[in-house]
Amino acid sequence: MRWMWIDRIVEFEPRTRMVAVKNISLAEEHLHDHFPKMGNRDAMPVMPASLIIEGMAQTAGILVGTVNNFREKVLLAKVVLARIEADAFPGQTLRYEATLDRIDAQGAATIGVVHRIDPATGNSLEIGRVDLMFSHIDQNMAGLSFPEENFVFSDNFRTILRTAGIEHEG
Protein backbone atom coordinates (compact mmCIF):
# COMPACT_ATOMS: atom_id res chain seq x y z
CA MET A 1 0.00 0.00 0.00
CA ARG A 2 1.55 3.23 -1.12
CA TRP A 3 2.52 6.19 0.97
CA MET A 4 1.22 4.78 4.22
CA TRP A 5 3.75 5.52 6.90
CA ILE A 6 1.84 3.94 9.73
CA ASP A 7 1.01 0.24 9.98
CA ARG A 8 -1.66 0.09 12.63
CA ILE A 9 -3.70 2.27 14.95
CA VAL A 10 -3.32 0.82 18.44
CA GLU A 11 -5.08 3.36 20.67
CA PHE A 12 -7.87 5.84 20.01
CA GLU A 13 -9.77 8.17 22.31
CA PRO A 14 -12.24 10.22 20.23
CA ARG A 15 -11.46 13.96 20.08
CA THR A 16 -8.47 13.40 22.34
CA ARG A 17 -5.65 11.17 21.19
CA MET A 18 -4.54 8.51 18.75
CA VAL A 19 -1.56 6.19 18.85
CA ALA A 20 -0.22 4.41 15.76
CA VAL A 21 2.81 2.22 15.19
CA LYS A 22 5.16 1.80 12.26
CA ASN A 23 7.45 -1.19 11.94
CA ILE A 24 10.67 -0.31 10.18
CA SER A 25 11.69 -3.00 7.71
CA LEU A 26 14.87 -3.50 5.73
CA ALA A 27 12.61 -4.46 2.82
CA GLU A 28 11.67 -0.79 2.46
CA GLU A 29 13.63 0.50 -0.48
CA HIS A 30 14.19 3.99 0.82
CA LEU A 31 16.33 2.62 3.65
CA HIS A 32 18.88 1.44 1.09
CA ASP A 33 19.34 5.02 -0.06
CA HIS A 34 19.30 6.47 3.41
CA PHE A 35 22.23 6.04 3.74
CA PRO A 36 24.11 3.92 1.14
CA LYS A 37 27.71 2.79 1.41
CA MET A 38 29.95 5.65 0.39
CA GLY A 39 33.72 5.24 0.10
CA ASN A 40 35.00 3.74 3.31
CA ARG A 41 31.77 4.37 5.17
CA ASP A 42 29.43 1.39 5.50
CA ALA A 43 25.78 1.65 4.56
CA MET A 44 23.65 2.89 7.46
CA PRO A 45 19.91 2.29 7.03
CA VAL A 46 17.98 4.66 9.30
CA MET A 47 14.41 5.89 9.10
CA PRO A 48 14.45 9.37 7.51
CA ALA A 49 13.27 12.07 9.92
CA SER A 50 11.07 13.53 7.17
CA LEU A 51 9.12 10.24 7.02
CA ILE A 52 8.84 10.19 10.81
CA ILE A 53 7.13 13.58 10.47
CA GLU A 54 4.89 12.08 7.76
CA GLY A 55 4.00 9.16 10.07
CA MET A 56 3.00 11.58 12.80
CA ALA A 57 1.08 13.68 10.25
CA GLN A 58 -0.91 10.60 9.19
CA THR A 59 -1.64 9.63 12.80
CA ALA A 60 -2.60 13.17 13.83
CA GLY A 61 -4.44 13.80 10.54
CA ILE A 62 -6.67 10.75 11.08
CA LEU A 63 -7.33 11.89 14.66
CA VAL A 64 -8.37 15.33 13.35
CA GLY A 65 -10.44 13.68 10.59
CA THR A 66 -12.40 11.54 13.06
CA VAL A 67 -13.69 14.65 14.87
CA ASN A 68 -15.95 15.53 11.93
CA ASN A 69 -16.46 11.95 10.69
CA PHE A 70 -14.01 12.57 7.81
CA ARG A 71 -16.27 15.15 6.17
CA GLU A 72 -13.52 17.79 6.29
CA LYS A 73 -10.52 17.62 3.98
CA VAL A 74 -7.72 17.72 6.51
CA LEU A 75 -4.39 18.82 5.09
CA LEU A 76 -1.08 19.24 6.87
CA ALA A 77 -0.47 23.00 6.81
CA LYS A 78 2.39 23.65 9.20
CA VAL A 79 5.11 21.76 11.02
CA VAL A 80 5.18 23.83 14.18
CA LEU A 81 7.98 21.86 15.80
CA ALA A 82 9.98 18.80 14.78
CA ARG A 83 12.72 17.48 16.99
CA ILE A 84 14.06 13.96 16.44
CA GLU A 85 16.89 13.20 18.82
CA ALA A 86 17.80 9.59 18.01
CA ASP A 87 17.85 7.35 14.95
CA ALA A 88 15.42 4.50 14.39
CA PHE A 89 16.67 1.34 12.68
CA PRO A 90 15.21 -1.63 10.77
CA GLY A 91 13.68 -4.13 13.19
CA GLN A 92 12.53 -1.37 15.51
CA THR A 93 9.05 0.09 15.90
CA LEU A 94 8.08 3.73 15.92
CA ARG A 95 5.16 4.72 18.12
CA TYR A 96 3.37 7.92 17.22
CA GLU A 97 1.20 9.42 19.95
CA ALA A 98 -0.84 12.37 18.69
CA THR A 99 -2.90 14.53 21.06
CA LEU A 100 -5.48 17.04 19.85
CA ASP A 101 -4.53 20.43 21.25
CA ARG A 102 -7.11 22.71 19.56
CA ILE A 103 -9.71 22.32 16.83
CA ASP A 104 -12.20 24.70 15.27
CA ALA A 105 -14.01 25.15 11.96
CA GLN A 106 -10.84 26.25 10.16
CA GLY A 107 -8.34 23.68 11.37
CA ALA A 108 -6.57 21.97 14.23
CA ALA A 109 -3.32 21.87 16.19
CA THR A 110 -1.82 18.62 17.48
CA ILE A 111 0.99 17.68 19.84
CA GLY A 112 3.01 14.60 18.92
CA VAL A 113 5.41 12.41 20.84
CA VAL A 114 7.54 9.82 19.04
CA HIS A 115 8.82 6.70 20.79
CA ARG A 116 11.19 4.06 19.48
CA ILE A 117 10.51 0.53 20.67
CA ASP A 118 13.20 -2.12 20.47
CA PRO A 119 11.67 -5.62 20.32
CA ALA A 120 14.98 -7.16 21.45
CA THR A 121 14.54 -5.62 24.90
CA GLY A 122 10.97 -4.34 24.87
CA ASN A 123 12.35 -0.94 25.84
CA SER A 124 10.57 2.16 24.66
CA LEU A 125 12.51 5.40 24.35
CA GLU A 126 11.06 8.83 23.64
CA ILE A 127 13.03 10.12 20.68
CA GLY A 128 11.20 13.25 19.61
CA ARG A 129 8.35 15.72 19.35
CA VAL A 130 6.39 16.63 16.22
CA ASP A 131 3.73 19.35 16.68
CA LEU A 132 1.56 20.06 13.65
CA MET A 133 -1.23 22.22 12.31
CA PHE A 134 -3.90 21.03 9.91
CA SER A 135 -6.19 23.08 7.72
CA HIS A 136 -9.80 22.19 6.94
CA ILE A 137 -9.22 23.36 3.40
CA ASP A 138 -12.84 23.97 2.44
CA GLN A 139 -13.04 26.49 5.28
CA ASN A 140 -9.75 28.21 4.70
CA MET A 141 -9.11 31.89 4.33
CA ALA A 142 -8.13 31.95 0.69
CA GLY A 143 -11.71 31.28 -0.39
CA LEU A 144 -10.61 28.66 -2.95
CA SER A 145 -12.81 25.73 -3.83
CA PHE A 146 -11.76 22.08 -3.88
CA PRO A 147 -13.27 18.88 -5.33
CA GLU A 148 -16.36 17.50 -3.60
CA GLU A 149 -14.77 14.11 -3.09
CA ASN A 150 -12.65 13.77 0.03
CA PHE A 151 -9.32 12.97 -1.61
CA VAL A 152 -7.49 13.12 1.72
CA PHE A 153 -9.14 10.15 3.37
CA SER A 154 -9.03 7.88 0.35
CA ASP A 155 -8.95 4.10 0.03
CA ASN A 156 -5.47 3.89 1.51
CA PHE A 157 -6.81 5.12 4.80
CA ARG A 158 -9.92 2.97 4.80
CA THR A 159 -8.00 -0.25 5.40
CA ILE A 160 -6.14 1.12 8.36
CA LEU A 161 -9.34 2.58 9.79
CA ARG A 162 -11.25 -0.67 9.27
CA THR A 163 -8.57 -2.75 10.98
CA ALA A 164 -8.69 -0.29 13.88
CA GLY A 165 -12.49 -0.55 14.06
CA ILE A 166 -13.04 3.13 13.24
CA GLU A 167 -16.11 4.04 11.21
CA HIS A 168 -15.51 5.96 8.01
CA GLU A 169 -18.68 7.85 7.09
CA GLY A 170 -17.11 10.45 4.81
Add this chain to the structure above:
Amino acid sequence: MTRDEIFQNVQKVLEEALGADEEDITLDASLTADLQAESIDFLDIVFRLEKTFSTPGKPFKISQGELFPENLMENPAWVADGKLTDQGMAMLRERMPHVDFSKFENTREVNKVAATITVQSLVDFIDRKLKA
Protein backbone atom coordinates in the same frame (compact mmCIF):
# COMPACT_ATOMS: atom_id res chain seq x y z
CA MET B 1 -3.45 43.03 32.76
CA THR B 2 -1.44 46.09 31.65
CA ARG B 3 -0.75 46.78 27.95
CA ASP B 4 2.91 46.09 28.63
CA GLU B 5 2.08 42.64 30.02
CA ILE B 6 -0.19 41.99 27.04
CA PHE B 7 2.65 43.00 24.69
CA GLN B 8 5.09 40.65 26.41
CA ASN B 9 2.63 37.76 26.08
CA VAL B 10 1.96 38.60 22.42
CA GLN B 11 5.70 38.68 21.80
CA LYS B 12 6.03 35.19 23.25
CA VAL B 13 3.12 33.91 21.13
CA LEU B 14 4.68 35.33 17.96
CA GLU B 15 8.10 33.95 18.81
CA GLU B 16 6.58 30.48 19.08
CA ALA B 17 4.13 30.70 16.17
CA LEU B 18 6.41 32.42 13.66
CA GLY B 19 9.87 31.56 14.91
CA ALA B 20 10.50 35.32 14.96
CA ASP B 21 13.25 36.94 17.03
CA GLU B 22 12.15 38.94 20.04
CA GLU B 23 13.88 42.14 18.82
CA ASP B 24 11.97 42.00 15.52
CA ILE B 25 8.59 41.81 17.26
CA THR B 26 8.08 45.54 17.72
CA LEU B 27 4.69 47.21 18.05
CA ASP B 28 4.76 48.55 14.49
CA ALA B 29 5.90 45.26 12.87
CA SER B 30 3.43 43.91 10.30
CA LEU B 31 2.64 40.23 10.82
CA THR B 32 2.89 39.36 7.14
CA ALA B 33 5.26 41.99 5.70
CA ASP B 34 7.81 42.05 8.53
CA LEU B 35 7.35 38.77 10.41
CA GLN B 36 6.54 36.59 7.36
CA ALA B 37 3.27 35.18 8.70
CA GLU B 38 1.27 33.05 6.24
CA SER B 39 -2.43 32.28 6.40
CA ILE B 40 -2.09 29.10 8.51
CA ASP B 41 0.01 31.10 10.97
CA PHE B 42 -3.05 33.24 11.69
CA LEU B 43 -4.89 30.17 12.94
CA ASP B 44 -1.84 29.16 14.97
CA ILE B 45 -1.71 32.67 16.49
CA VAL B 46 -5.45 32.57 17.30
CA PHE B 47 -5.07 29.19 19.06
CA ARG B 48 -2.08 30.42 21.05
CA LEU B 49 -3.72 33.72 22.05
CA GLU B 50 -6.80 31.84 23.24
CA LYS B 51 -4.61 29.58 25.35
CA THR B 52 -2.45 32.42 26.70
CA PHE B 53 -5.25 34.78 27.70
CA SER B 54 -7.84 32.29 28.96
CA THR B 55 -8.25 32.01 32.71
CA PRO B 56 -10.12 29.21 34.52
CA GLY B 57 -13.21 31.37 35.10
CA LYS B 58 -13.05 33.32 31.84
CA PRO B 59 -12.31 31.60 28.56
CA PHE B 60 -10.74 33.85 25.89
CA LYS B 61 -12.44 32.78 22.65
CA ILE B 62 -11.73 34.42 19.29
CA SER B 63 -14.42 33.94 16.62
CA GLN B 64 -13.57 33.35 12.98
CA GLY B 65 -13.03 36.73 11.28
CA GLU B 66 -12.90 38.64 14.57
CA LEU B 67 -9.14 39.21 14.68
CA PHE B 68 -8.07 38.77 11.06
CA PRO B 69 -10.02 39.76 7.94
CA GLU B 70 -11.64 36.78 6.25
CA ASN B 71 -13.84 35.86 3.33
CA LEU B 72 -13.81 39.39 1.95
CA MET B 73 -14.44 38.07 -1.54
CA GLU B 74 -17.73 36.46 -0.60
CA ASN B 75 -19.57 39.78 -0.71
CA PRO B 76 -19.27 41.56 -4.08
CA ALA B 77 -20.32 44.83 -2.44
CA TRP B 78 -17.09 44.82 -0.39
CA VAL B 79 -14.52 44.33 -3.14
CA ALA B 80 -14.47 45.61 -6.74
CA ASP B 81 -11.53 45.20 -9.14
CA GLY B 82 -9.35 43.86 -6.36
CA LYS B 83 -9.95 46.88 -4.15
CA LEU B 84 -12.08 47.47 -1.10
CA THR B 85 -15.18 49.57 -1.80
CA ASP B 86 -16.44 52.27 0.60
CA GLN B 87 -18.87 49.72 1.97
CA GLY B 88 -16.03 47.20 2.36
CA MET B 89 -13.88 49.73 4.22
CA ALA B 90 -16.78 50.61 6.51
CA MET B 91 -17.31 46.91 7.27
CA LEU B 92 -13.60 46.39 8.04
CA ARG B 93 -13.50 49.41 10.36
CA GLU B 94 -16.57 48.21 12.20
CA ARG B 95 -15.44 44.61 12.53
CA MET B 96 -11.81 45.39 13.27
CA PRO B 97 -11.44 48.53 15.39
CA HIS B 98 -8.06 47.18 16.54
CA VAL B 99 -6.50 47.78 13.11
CA ASP B 100 -5.18 51.14 11.87
CA PHE B 101 -6.40 51.38 8.27
CA SER B 102 -5.19 54.96 7.68
CA LYS B 103 -2.30 53.97 5.36
CA PHE B 104 -4.26 51.16 3.73
CA GLU B 105 -6.98 53.67 2.81
CA ASN B 106 -4.74 55.01 0.00
CA THR B 107 -4.41 51.71 -1.90
CA ARG B 108 -7.28 49.53 -0.63
CA GLU B 109 -5.80 46.52 -2.41
CA VAL B 110 -7.52 43.44 -1.01
CA ASN B 111 -4.40 41.28 -1.21
CA LYS B 112 -2.58 43.75 1.03
CA VAL B 113 -5.19 43.94 3.75
CA ALA B 114 -3.47 41.26 5.85
CA ALA B 115 -0.29 43.38 5.93
CA THR B 116 -2.15 46.08 7.86
CA ILE B 117 -2.25 43.84 10.92
CA THR B 118 0.60 44.76 13.23
CA VAL B 119 1.74 43.63 16.65
CA GLN B 120 0.03 46.77 17.93
CA SER B 121 -3.25 45.53 16.38
CA LEU B 122 -2.99 42.32 18.41
CA VAL B 123 -2.25 44.19 21.64
CA ASP B 124 -5.21 46.55 21.03
CA PHE B 125 -7.48 43.63 20.19
CA ILE B 126 -6.61 41.74 23.37
CA ASP B 127 -6.77 44.86 25.56
CA ARG B 128 -10.30 45.65 24.30
CA LYS B 129 -11.45 42.07 24.61
CA LEU B 130 -10.14 41.62 28.15
CA LYS B 131 -11.87 44.83 29.24
CA ALA B 132 -15.17 43.98 27.51
